[in-house]
Amino acid sequence: MKIAVVSDIHGNVLALEAVLADLKSEAPDLVVNLGDCVSGPLWPEDTAAILRDTAWPTIRGNHDRIVLEDPIEKMGPTDAFAAERLSSESINWLKTAKPTIRLDGEIFLCHGTPDNDDRYLTEKVEGPKGHLPDEETLLAELKGEKSPIICCGHTHIPRVIRLQKTGQTLLNPGSVGLPSYEDDHPNKHKMEAGSPHARYAVMTKSERGWSFQEKILPYDWDAASKEAEKNGRLGWARALKHGFFGPLS
Structure with a gap:
């Protein structure tokens, strides 16, 4: 059994196309998408x-939730850009996305934590950056979720974490379309993958158990950066070009 896990595409159709091309050679049995599909100053409708x-x-x-539920005038520029450009077909498709999914009782899919799409699971914000949480913090954020494998996104930082106390594995595939960003919640901080590549993960079950592979793919990130710059988002432009957040120098 081979499952590909993608997350946090953020409207970057060029990065998504690179992932799709790579998936042809990987030939997984299933591909799952952990959300944040279209928000960003790029190509929301194409994505x-x-x-x-x-x-x-x-x-x-x-x-995705903000794009669907909040009035455009109350959205930030990232979500408003997408909301104003999505077709009715795409809005209706986005409405079919689920808060969480269970696969065969063994795998649990969520975006943030099992009960909150806007909380980090595999990062803990301390100072201006995210860091690997300790096991007690991770167990507390799971809120009793017992699935052997828990796949989450939201942080844009790839992680494979095995919990000693429960034997559970947490997989974060990183971001397909946005390798770094800045946020004010819970306090001002940056998440930075450190390179501009598109990322996703492949998990494969064999007789020995599950193995995990991080996929790190080149694509035309200069074109993506120029699109963000054209749309007035210089922080995004540098993030897409370099994998670090900040204005273009």
């Missing part, structure tokens, strides 16, 4: 159109 055709099981991310 949604591709995802509509894939029919991948899809989780609703926090930005």
Whole structure:
């Protein structure tokens, strides 16, 4: 059994196309999408159109929820850009995304934590950066979720974490379309993958158990950066070009 896990595409259709090309050679039995599909100053409708055709099981991310539920005038620029450009077909597709999904009783899919799409599971914000949480923090954030494998996104930082007390594995595939960002919640901080590549993960079950592979793919990130710059988002432009957040120098 081979499962590909994608997350946090954020409207970056060029990065998504690189993942799709790589998936042809990987030939997984299933692809799952952990959400935050379209929000960003890039190509929200083009991205949604591709995802509509894939029919991948899809989780609703926090930005997907905002695009669907908040008035445009109350959205930040990232979500408003997407909301103003999505077709009715894409909005209806996004409405089909689920808060969480269970696969065969063994795998649990969520965007943030099992009960909150806007909380980090595999990062703990201390100072200006995210850091690997300790096991007690991770167990507390799971809120009793017992699935052997828990797949989450939201942080944009790839992680594979095995909990000693429970034997559970937490997988975060990183972000397909946005390798770094800045946020004010719970306090001002940056998440930075450190390179501009598109990322996803592949998990494969054999007689010895599950193995995990991080996929790190080149694509035309200069074009993505220029698109963000054209749309007035210089922080995004540098993030897409370099994997670090900040204005273009």
